[in-house]
Amino acid sequence: MRIKMFTRFTRVFIVTFFISFQLQATENNMKSFEIVQETINKSPNDTRQYQVIRLANSLEVLLISDPDLKNSAASLSVPIGSMHNPDSQLGLAHYLEHMLFLGSEKYPEINQYSKFMSQNGGYTNAYTAQDKTVYGFEVNDSAFPEALDRLGDVMRAPLLDEKYAEKERHTVNAENETYVDNDMRKLYALQRYSLNPAHPMARFSTGNLTTLVDKPESILQQELEQFFEQNYSANTMKVALTSPRSLEKLQAIAVKYLTQIPNKNSTQPEITVPLLTDQQRAIEVQLKPTAELKLLQINFLVPSVKDQYMYKPGAYISRLLGSDHKGGLSDYLQNLGLTESVSAGFYGLHSEHYSQFSLTFKLTNKGLLEQDTIVASLFAYINLIKEQGVNPLQYTEQKKSLDNYFKFLPKSAGFNYVMGLSANMQHYPLADLLSYSFRLDAFKAQFINQLITYLTPDNSRLFLVSPNAVVNKDIPYYEGKYSQASIKKSRLQKWLNKAKTIQDKMILPVRNDWLPENLTLVKPEKNKKAIQLVKESGLSVWFKQSQLKEPKAMYKLHLNNALNDQSPAARIKINLLLNIINKQLSELHFVTQEAGVAFAIGSSDGLMISTSGYSDKQDELLLMLLTHLQNMQVDEQSLTLAKQELKRRLYNKKKTKAMDLGLDGFRQLVRQPAWSDETLLAAVDQVTSEQLVELSKQILSESSVRLLALGNVSPIEVLQLVAQLKVKIKIQPKPFYTIKRLQADPEQGALNYVRKSELEDDALVSLYLSAKQDEMSLAKAELMNKLLKPAFYDQIRTQEQLTYSPFTASIQVGDNVAFGLFTQSPAVGSAKLYERFEAFLDSFKKTLNEVKEEDFEEIKAAHIANYLAKPSNMKSEFSYLLNEWAQGKQEIDSKAQHVERLQSITLKDVQDYYTNLFFNKQDVQQIIVQVKGNKFKQEEVLSLTPELSVSDIDNLPK
Numbered sequence: 001m002r003i004k005m006f007t008r009f010t011r012v013f014i015v016t017f018f019i020s021f022q023l024q025a026t027e028n029n030m031k032s033f034e035i036v037q038e039t040i041n042k043s044p045n046d047t048r049q050y051q052v053i054r055l056a057n058s059l060e061v062l063l064i065s066d067p068d069l070k071n072s073a074a075s076l077s078v079p080i081g082s083m084h085n086p087d088s089q090l091g092l093a094h095y096l097e098h099m100l101f102l103g104s105e106k107y108p109e110i111n112q113y114s115k116f117m118s119q120n121g122g123y124t125n126a127y128t129a130q131d132k133t134v135y136g137f138e139v140n141d142s143a144f145p146e147a148l149d150r151l152g153d154v155m156r157a158p159l160l161d162e163k164y165a166e167k168e169r170h171t172v173n174a175e176n177e178t179y180v181d182n183d184m185r186k187l188y189a190l191q192r193y194s195l196n197p198a199h200p201m202a203r204f205s206t207g208n209l210t211t212l213v214d215k216p217e218s219i220l221q222q223e224l225e226q227f228f229e230q231n232y233s234a235n236t237m238k239v240a241l242t243s244p245r246s247l248e249k250l251q252a253i254a255v256k257y258l259t260q261i262p263n264k265n266s267t268q269p270e271i272t273v274p275l276l277t278d279q280q281r282a283i284e285v286q287l288k289p290t291a292e293l294k295l296l297q298i299n300f301l302v303p304s305v306k307d308q309y310m311y312k313p314g315a316y317i318s319r320l321l322g323s324d325h326k327g328g329l330s331d332y333l334q335n336l337g338l339t340e341s342v343s344a345g346f347y348g349l350h351s352e353h354y355s356q357f358s359l360t361f362k363l364t365n366k367g368l369l370e371q372d373t374i375v376a377s378l379f380a381y382i383n384l385i386k387e388q389g390v391n392p393l394q395y396t397e398q399k400k401s402l403d404n405y406f407k408f409l410p411k412s413a414g415f416n417y418v419m420g421l422s423a424n425m426q427h428y429p430l431a432d433l434l435s436y437s438f439r440l441d442a443f444k445a446q447f448i449n450q451l452i453t454y455l456t457p458d459n460s461r462l463f464l465v466s467p468n469a470v471v472n473k474d475i476p477y478y479e480g481k482y483s484q485a486s487i488k489k490s491r492l493q494k495w496l497n498k499a500k501t502i503q504d505k506m507i508l509p510v511r512n513d514w515l516p517e518n519l520t521l522v523k524p525e526k527n528k529k530a531i532q533l534v535k536e537s538g539l540s541v542w543f544k545q546s547q548l549k550e551p552k553a554m555y556k557l558h559l560n561n562a563l564n565d566q567s568p569a570a571r572i573k574i575n576l577l578l579n580i581i582n583k584q585l586s587e588l589h590f591v592t593q594e595a596g597v598a599f600a601i602g603s604s605d606g607l608m609i610s611t612s613g614y615s616d617k618q619d620e621l622l623l624m625l626l627t628h629l630q631n632m633q634v635d636e637q638s639l640t641l642a643k644q645e646l647k648r649r650l651y652n653k654k655k656t657k658a659m660d661l662g663l664d665g666f667r668q669l670v671r672q673p674a675w676s677d678e679t680l681l682a683a684v685d686q687v688t689s690e691q692l693v694e695l696s697k698q699i700l701s702e703s704s705v706r707l708l709a710l711g712n713v714s715p716i717e718v719l720q721l722v723a724q725l726k727v728k729i730k731i732q733p734k735p736f737y738t739i740k741r742l743q744a745d746p747e748q749g750a751l752n753y754v755r756k757s758e759l760e761d762d763a764l765v766s767l768y769l770s771a772k773q774d775e776m777s778l779a780k781a782e783l784m785n786k787l788l789k790p791a792f793y794d795q796i797r798t799q800e801q802l803t804y805s806p807f808t809a810s811i812q813v814g815d816n817v818a819f820g821l822f823t824q825s826p827a828v829g830s831a832k833l834y835e836r837f838e839a840f841l842d843s844f845k846k847t848l849n850e851v852k853e854e855d856f857e858e859i860k861a862a863h864i865a866n867y868l869a870k871p872s873n874m875k876s877e878f879s880y881l882l883n884e885w886a887q888g889k890q891e892i893d894s895k896a897q898h899v900e901r902l903q904s905i906t907l908k909d910v911q912d913y914y915t916n917l918f919f920n921k922q923d924v925q926q927i928i929v930q931v932k933g934n935k936f937k938q939e940e941v942l943s944l945t946p947e948l949s950v951s952d953i954d955n956l957p958k
């Protein structure tokens, strides 16, 4: 469904690590599988059992037995992607990914595949990358055998029914159209288009109506079938399965359902054309963006170091390049006012032979004019690394961080886990499948030094995204223009000359004091529920330990106040303050993150400070952040830059994806007070640095305090922290302020909000908000959504091809529940979309009345199982509780009650709920947000009777 961009880390050859074996292929003694890998290096934190087997059809299957799971998941990867598309049908690999799941021999009915998964508490997804295509599903374990059979059947005998070709071509086209004016997509396309034109990666990959079409020499349907026949073979596929079942049982179902995939003895087409010739080095590509975006990206293609993954020379260098420490590259450029941020990465490329260093500089207006200073600074810093940076000290820091991370590896489980693993099975030795990205065996200066030699002006590839870009060509298959030119020798030399004058103004990072030292576990509490440790006027402290035995914790400190809701200027001030604080703390962000601790500062009804990661030093971090706020200074340059950024963000909204604009409109309506972007923009320039310093003082002296402490902490530690917080914050003994949410007023008629987009598509958000508070409603809406969501997707996307990504959701608005239908469409305007939504709701009424009791009970059980599943990490362990806490509930930790409510709901309850919400509409108000794009400007705007039209968000009651 989606097209994947670059993946992190170096790719590695499949080293033949496995125990060699021979299949006993005599007729009487046909072995059904062989174990090819018994031991896989895993984190000490990981208690699951792993094994890789090879089936009689040569398919390698990774089995993961995890008794804690309720759901099972499977993923299958094929080492064939967009890079392998024939020239005659660009996008074919992606189109095949779509066509595969429209029925197979044993399960011919269209869309039964995804419907089956969703009715059994799961879902499916897939993506096509340059070098592979990956499929996956998750499902309640009782349905796992049939789900696997369905996957096996698809890979054995898909119908690839021509009947659906037209529809699916349109879906692929719509998917591409979603991105045609997305600047980052365009940049990614240009990175590829600017490679050696003879290399298959230099082509368009997604596919659209003009590429996926019959031509004199090439019939789409024939090519599709042929592509599948040639490339989809058990011997090159890899599968990963995870389930609560034992390894033996997993072996049995893998054999039973996956051996049916035929082994066609496919070979992976080898691509020997070089990615770059001299013509594609030292080039500058300029792109004029749709949004007001200012970026300079500098890339260096280097020979792949995939077989050195246990030494990580690439990560060693990118860690130094991207470091945010005082005196580093990023700090130096920010102090000059040239950049907003610098990020560095080292990536494997979708060709086995290359990797890439990529540096992205977010430019200020001044930076736009002084690009050569930025590039020269980069080369100065690279020189510094060359001269002083390749040493055991830097290695030790890198190693400590990786070791800690692997030792307490957060558990990834289920769908995402197997999707990643089946993909990695295409690239890494089986024994290192789980550990490759954390292994750091030794300090190898020679490998690092060797890589640095490629970081020269001659090898650089510059990509400038700028409103002032000088462009002369259309970007093939995208909206917008670009240019490409070689960089003059004299300019390359100028960078080097200038670099010499800059180098001694920079330094390399030193020791990281945030690396954790104490990784012991605190004494477990007897009480397993969340406890309110402090309940005073203006101060509430909740605490709960984790069931996971990890030395990690999460803190949420809420400095609760109404300051941000006083006026448009107040809303702007907090935004500017946060921008500046986060910039000032960029070094702290960087070092804490490397040490395995993270923090975030955000705003809502006041200021929210969150920390997470290793429990050691987290209290220290919280206090340090408060000290920073206490001593807050704002200089004029930072303020000017923050204003520029904020204005750009507000201004660019009209150019973001129509659906995002629709959701933003929804947020504006339900979170009160709200002001229009224009009103907010007008308030930006008035803000002074004194006001921001004043605001930071006010936050510390005019707030009530809510604290939530979760994980590896003891009540005593929490109370000690509270005592220290009281020194820093003058806590106001007043009731907590909660954000006002929209209250449904059915008397008004529908609330209809129209927003203008500067892009092509329309979008529609159609919500039904109930006016009555009823704690059963959310549970009913959740279960209704389980039934409705796949049907909506099927109707709107597959049957009617109106859009690429329709979805539905139940949403809490304050104490009430809203149910929404959402989509963006390149095919029809908002009025027509609404008509189709209504037609769907009408027809689904009948479907819902025909649902069988036992099917409903099964769906309900699967949904409840998701709530009861043993959490795999702290974030999922506490997600329900965090949500309750964030809503400001008096009592938290009530997941059990929610599950009880779900259990008590009958099919009839859901049917009645449906009828009332969408048809009788008793105590229900409709909320519409329609986004009008350029394409449908001529069409009439949707209006409902009766309705309250919202033409200006400023006119809503405050």
Ligand SMILES: [Zn+2]
Pocket: 001, 002, 003, 094, 098, 172, 175
């Ligand atoms: Zn797709």
